[in-house]
Amino acid sequence: MKKILVANRGEIALRVMRSAREMGIKTVAVYSAADRNALHVRYADEAVFIGEAPSSKSYLVGEKIIDACRKTGAEAIHPGYGFLSENAAFARMVREAGLILIGPSPEAMEVMGNKLSAKAAALKYNIPMVPGTEEAISDIAEAKSRAVEVGFPILIKAAAGGGGKGMRIVDKVEDFEEQMHLAVSEATSAFGDGSVFIERYVSSPRHIEIQILGDTHGNIVHLFERDCSVQRRHQKVVEEAPSSVLTAEIREEMGRCAVDVARSVNYTGAGTVEFIMDDQLNFYFLEMNTRLQVEHPVSELITGVDLVKEQINIAQGLPISFKQEDLEINGHAIELRVYAEDPENNFLPDIGTLQTYVTPKGPGVRVDDGFEQGMEIPIYYDPMIAKLITYGKDRQEAIERMIRAIDEYDITGITTTLGFGKFVMQHEAFTSGNFDTHFVKKYFTPEVLHAGSEDEALIAAVVMEKLLGRKTGSTSSQAINNGVSDWVKNRREL
Template sequence: MKKILVANRGEIALRVMKTARKMGIKTVAVFSTVDRNAPHVKYADEAVCVGEAPSNKSYLLGDKIIELAKSLNVDGIHPGYGFLSENAEFAEKVEQNNITWIGPGSKAIRIMGSKLAAKDAVKDYDIPMVPGIDEAITDPERAKRIAAEIGFPILIKASAGGGGKGMRIVEQEKDLEDQMKRAISEAESAFGDGSVFIEKYIGSPRHIEIQVLSDTWGNYLHLFERECSIQRRHQKVVEEAPSVVLNEELRQKMGEAAVKVAKACDYVGAGTVEFLLDENKNFYFLEMNTRLQVEHPVTELITGIDLVEQQIRVARGEVLKFSQQDLKISGHAVELRVYAEDPLEDFMPSVGTLEKYRGPSGEGVRLDDGFEEGMEVPIYYDPMLAKLITYGKSREEAIQRMLQAIKDYEVKGVSTTLPFGKFVFEHEAFRSGNFDTHFVKKYYSAEKLQSQTEEEARLAAIIAIRQYLEDREQLRLPNN
């Protein structure tokens, strides 16, 4: 493989290109008109405009991307995450055009792209499941009977869903019919598929995911877990590896279960199996993401494995050069997704010009970003500016490095989630490890963040005045 096209933008495009360059592979960037001067475009060996700013006129044009790849004699296409990364039809077309798809086969993407198909695929593998129904349902009366059997509260979920869309928690029977209609409507609007199913709502879960890796030679292994429980609107904001609540026995059980899920769909490459963990340490299969995860860097830091490199090697038909026994957890890593959002305004997207943009650096600090000072933050795409990751020998060291990195990160022109990240990493619930997916609901509010910010500004002003008075007093002292 001598040339790879990265069918993505921003930080993930740049991150894939850096590994490709390290491996001596040339890269091709595709870009929309609004991304013409983006860092991933400048970094690539070649770059081609694929269309106008909206993603459905650029980054989602699979046929056009394939034609560009063919015209440039590209050997492989890496989809990153988002956009076309979990589009089975696109993966199939890439391979039909004799271009290597750097990802799992279309069969695995199709199966795991539907939560119902995924449940069906793994049911013979003794994987723990949340109590519920494993088929699409539209009849409210039948839904009421099922809910009565498993007990309220229940969760209505879109089969093709993600990011919290098409998802409704129902506490009482009288609300079920209305919430079901809303979930179906939202699922149809977001995914073009209104299929929903019902399962027991786990009240205080932790969101734990297992990184899996396999090759075309039948070798499957896992690279331990990531803790992803700090979320807003069902989307992850803070991740870490390893999790503070897993002991070695539970880690092994969950790892083995994740490998079984991968085997159930003949998975090839890097993927992630997601689980819910209840307060009694029971875990339940949630879904599988058939791509590289946003939070993959924390796994790379604790294992020393470059996951993008492994994706490329597996796609080239190479055998994994390490076994499960070779893998060990070393140290601790935490990650903050830095979004152009205002945490004081319910995390509303914040667009504008990056008047000042200087990222942190130093020992144990990794910044994966795709922006530069002076760039516009476009309204057309996900508002994530960067991923800030810190590593330490211990969890405490990783957290302290994160707090320093947040302090050193300078952004002006747009609001970001950096203050929210500081709130999380300083909070006693997070530091103690005693938290779940309801952290934001339980502990966070814009008022608390505002109050904390104002108090810090007040203390800083007092310290500055004190220092000024001390300096002035010293200047008055006569020389000996």
């Protein structure tokens, strides 16, 4: 393989291109009108314009991606994540064009892209499942009857798609019909498929996922787990590896189950098997993501494996470069997704220009980004600016480095989730490991960010009073006490 086209943008496009360059492989970027000056366009050996800014007219048009390969002579396509990365129709298009998709087969994508067919495949290997229906259900009366059998609270879930769409929690039977209608309507609108199924609702869940790799020689391995329980709107914002709650025995069992799920569809390439875990550490199969994950760097840091290089080698027909017994967990890694979002306004996107953009550095800090100072955050795409990843000899050091890195990360011109990330790192529930997917709902309010700012203002006031006291020769203790008391009084009046 001599040339790869990266069918994506931003930080993941750059991340793939860097590994390809280390392997001596040339890269081709594709870009929309909004990304003419993007870093991934400048970094690639070649770049091809593929359309207007909306992704529906550029990054999601498979024919344009294929045509860019023909123009440049690229032999393979790395889809990154998002856009076309889990699109089975596009995977077939790539195959029919005589090109290589650096990812799984379209058949594997189809099975795992639907939660019901994924569950059916996993059941062949007796993978633990949350009690519920194993098939789509549309008859309201029958669905209500099944829900009563499963026991409330229950979860109505869309068979296609994810991200919390087409999902409804129902606490009592009287609310079932209304919530069923809403779930079907939302699933139809979001995915063009109104199929839903029912599961018992796990009330205090943790979201644990296992990174796997499979090759064309029948080898499948796992690279341990990631805990992705800190979420907003059912989407991850903080991930870490390894989990703080898994025992060695549970880790081994979850790894075996993840490998079996992958084996059920003859999986090749990088993928992630996701599980939900209750407060008794019982785990249940959730779904499989048939692509590289946003949070893959934490797995790379604790294992020393470059997942993108493995993906590329597997796509060339090479076996995985290591065996399961060669892997061990070394240290701890945490990732914070740095979004252009306002945590004080329900994490809504905050689009603008990066007036200041200075990334943190130093031991154990990795920043995967696709921006630089002066660039605008486009309104057309996901508002993630960067992935901030820290690594330490243990969880405590990784947390401490994350706090230091957040403090060093200087971004102005837009509101970001950095302050929220610091709140998470310093919260007792997170530091103790005693948290679940309801962390944001339980602990976060906009006021906690104001409290942090006020503490910093208090320190600044004390320092200023000291400086003023020295310059005027006044009694410093009196000046400080007066200054602080006035500050506290004003703070209480706000």
